Amino acid sequence: MTKPPLTLFLAAPRGFCAGVDRAIKIVEAALEKWGAPVYVRHEIVHNKFVVDRLRDMGAVFVEELEDCPPDRPVIFSAHGVPKAVPAEARRRDMVYVDATCPxxxxxxxxxxxxxxxxxxxxxxxxxxxxxxxxxxxxxxxxxxxxxxxxxxxxxxxxxxxxxxxxxxxxxxxxxxxxxxxxxxxxxFPAIEGPHKEDICYATTNRQGAVKTVAPKVQALLVVGAPNSSNSRRLVEVAANAGCDYAQLVQRAADIDWRALEGVSAIGLTAGASAPDVLIEEVVQAFRDRFDLTVEEVVTADESIEFRLPRIVRELA
CATH class of the missing domain: 3.40.1010.20 (4-hydroxy-3-methylbut-2-enyl diphosphate reductase, catalytic domain)
Structure with a gap:
């Protein structure tokens, strides 16, 4: 049976940003240094696939510091924590690593x-x-x-x-x-703003790529988690840029194929906490069903890399 033709426009940049990559590497390095279990307050990043993989490696995800034993390391998520959290960790004489995005x-x-x-x-x-x-x-x-x-x-x-x-x-x-x-x-005419926009480079770049891709396609999928703010914003940006159908999917299994019937051009991007393996999984799902042509649309080059904290760089 002949597969229908489809052009997939792959937005770039997409997927992991430097802050997310750093946070995940912090958990991996902590497990290497101290062994399992290592505790993580909240999801290290908003992606179930990433969290499940780290859990399988020995990370234990908890909601509050009080859920952590005092004799095991604890990592604070990439989203940042109130000042009271590290203060309480110090009071309890805990080893902690702050994975807050710089x-x-x-x-x-x-x-x-x-x-x-x-x-x-x-x-x-x-x-x-x-x-x-x-x-x-x-x-x-x-x-x-x-x-x-x-x-x-x-x-x-x-x-x-x-x-x-x-x-x-x-x-x-x-x-x-x-x-x-x-x-x-x-x-408030006297109000002061930041010297540079607080919205991060990765958010800006991913939204810019979606704005470029949206006019070329009839539908656009965003790979990301429903609790990921930057992923949900990408769906909104696509809709506002004129894309008739914009949808958030966590995995290829979530794709609504009926909604894509008759589509000849589709866009694909991913939120900053979505790993490449999930993007590749979605591309393969389209390749299985269509005579697929993939075109990458590059709107920015990202070369930023954040160093890991010294406490996990220095292995015991």
Missing amino acids: LVSKVHLEAQRHHENGRQMVMIGHRGHPETIGTMGQLPEGEVLLIETADEVAGLEVRDPDRLAYITQTTLSIDDTEGVVAALRAR
């Missing part, structure tokens, strides 16, 4: 700097997301006001409109954030 740590330092200069912070982010919780937890309660949308700016109750600064979650949609920032500046 770009998230940069936002933490910005928040601290503004606080020391007497400014109240406004954070643009998603309520309940680990990164937002970690960033807000860098400062005393009440010093960081959280908003998600431009509509929420009108209801902000601030201490002093002339002593404000804003920061953003690193994995947001660039377009959506621009609207919130514009609303903040319109209501």
Whole structure:
């Protein structure tokens, strides 16, 4: 039986970013140094495949520090943690490794700097997301006001409109954030922003690639986890860029083939916490069903690499 032709436009950059790669390597290095089990507070990154692989190697994932025994190492996830968490680990005399993405740590330092200069912070982010919780937890309660949308700016109750600064979650949609920032500046003209956009290079690059691919295709799939903020934003970016069908899938088994009937051109990308093996799995699923032509659409070159913390670089 003849397979129908299909062109698959593969967005680049896609998949793992430097912060995710570093966090996973931290867990692997910790297991090599201390042996199993090594405890990890929250999912090290938002991807079930990655978490399951590390669990099979001996990592134990827990929700809170109190779930960890004091005599085993604990790793804090790439999303960052409130200041109270490492403080409690030190109080319990625990060995801990902070796998917070350096770009998230940069936002933490910005928040601290503004606080020391007497400014109240406004954070643009998603309520309940680990990164937002970690960033807000860098400062005393009440010093960081959280908003998600431009509509929420009108209801902000601030201490002093002339002593404000804003920061953003690193994995947001660039377009959506621009609207919130514009609303903040319109209501609070004196508000200070970051010297450079907080939205990370990987988020920016992946969204840029999707915007380039979307007009070429009738459908676009994003490989990623449903609790991955940057993956969900890629779906939104594709839809806003004019793609008729944009869907998030964790594995090839999640693809809705009926929804893709009659499609002759499809786009494929992956969130920053999705490994290459899952992207390859999806490409192979299309190759099994179609006479497939793959075209890579490259919009940026990524060469950033973050060093591992000294505590895991120095093997016992």
